[in-house]
Amino acid sequence: MSTDSLAEPLNHVSTRRLGSLRLRLTLAVPLLTAAIVAVFEWSLGNYESPAEGLARTAWLVLLLSAAQLILIEALLLRPLRRLAAGCEAMESAPVPLTPEAAVPTPGLAAELDRIGHAMLRARGSLWQQDQAARELRRELAQQRHLLQEAHSALEANQRELASLARIDALTGIANQRAFDEALRREFKRAQRLRGLLALAVLDLDQFKQFNLTHGTAVGDMALQRVASLLNERFKRDTDVVARLGGEEFVALLPGFGMAEAQGVLESLRDELRALRLPDGQGSLTLSVGLAAASPAHPYLSAQALLQAADEALYIAKHAGRDRLSLAA
The missing domain is CATH 1.20.5 (Single alpha-helices involved in coiled-coils or other helix-helix interfaces)
Incomplete structure (x- = not known):
């Protein structure tokens, strides 16, 4: 059978398919357009009578369908027809019989x-x-x-x-900010548990004169020795020792009453006298003001407890220094 006889049925098939597609589109487009236009027009309710609405709808359907069919013909059917013609031309081309003819x-x-x-x-x-x-x-x-x-x-x-921010740069112990936080925390705990809380304010006697005599470098080393001594003496987990500034230190002793704290602080004063200073010369003494809160002797606030210890220190200073004074 020749290639021409094979191409003829293929041409008829392609033509029938395109004709069938055109017919289906010609029928489907007006129907779909009519449905859409009818729904849209009747939803607006612009007509006084059904006859007027049907006439207007028919014209709109006719115009829109014609426009759509023209666009489909130009954009879809014509390219399909050209494509089918190209395929038919390729299918109807003679089959090469030699390798050279296949080029x-x-x-x-x-x-x-x-x-x-x-x-x-x-x-x-x-x-x-x-x-x-x-x-x-x-x-x-x-x-x-x-x-x-x-x-x-x-x-x-x-x-x-x-x-x-919570540590004193010179001595390595807590600074005033850390002490203030600990004082508020421990005071509230003592109030809640009806426990004991002792607070001692310690000040080195005539430390300015010591600095003038031995130099500020020796004075800084002396402060570091005092801070180390405080850490060694008050080393419970709940104890807090801090440097408030200059030569003034503070010790916060939860669970200690006046008598227990007084005994520990007197021993501390004795140890300070025996402390070997950096240059091997001179000596330091300590004045201490001690206040203690208890259920029998409560304070209204943490600040009131600190003020009582400060006032006791003031009394110790004016009583001749190198002594411990108890808050009233």
């Missing part, structure tokens, strides 16, 4: 080459984009890791700064 025409070969080159360029572009995306993901992962490290370092610095 495509120069125009088709050039078109195939262009398509092949375009596909290669597209594949190369996709590969480059994939590599760029992978590189970007690696950079993002590195940046995320660096950001996490910076965040961890920042948190560590913040913790260190918070710790430094």
Whole structure:
């Protein structure tokens, strides 16, 4: 059977299919348009009578259907017809009998080459984009890791700064801010549990003169020795020793009454007298004001307890120094 005899049925099939498609579109488009226009027009309710509405709807359906069919013919059916004609032409072409006859025409070969080159360029572009995306993901992962490290370092610095904000830089013990927080906390706990709380304010006697005699460097080392002595003497987990500033220190002793705290502080004064100073010369003495809160002797506030200890220290200073005075 020849190729021409095969192409003829194919031509008829393609023509019948296009004709069938055109017929279905010609029937379906007006029906669908009529339904849409009817629903839209009747929803607006612009007509006084059904006859007027039907006439107006019919005209709209006719115009819209004609416009749609023209567009479908121009945009869909004509390209399909050309495509079918091209396929029919390719199908009706004679079958090559020799390898030389199988070589495509120069125009088709050039078109195939262009398509092949375009596909290669597209594949190369996709590969480059994939590599760029992978590189970007690696950079993002590195940046995320660096950001996490910076965040961890920042948190560590913040913790260190918070710790430094509560520690006296010279002596390494708590500063006044940390002491104020501990005093409020322990005072509330003693009130809630009806417990004991002793507070001692300690001041080195004539320390300004000591600095003038021995120098500020020796004076700083003496303050460090005193702070170390306080840490050694008051080393319970609940004890708090702090430097309020200059040569003034404070000791907060939860669970101690007046008698227990007085005994410990007298021993501390004796140890301070025996303390070996940095240059081996001179000596230091300590004046102490002591107040203690208890259920039998309560204070209205933590500030009132601190004020009572300050007043006792004032009495010890004016009574000749180097002594311990008890709050009334």
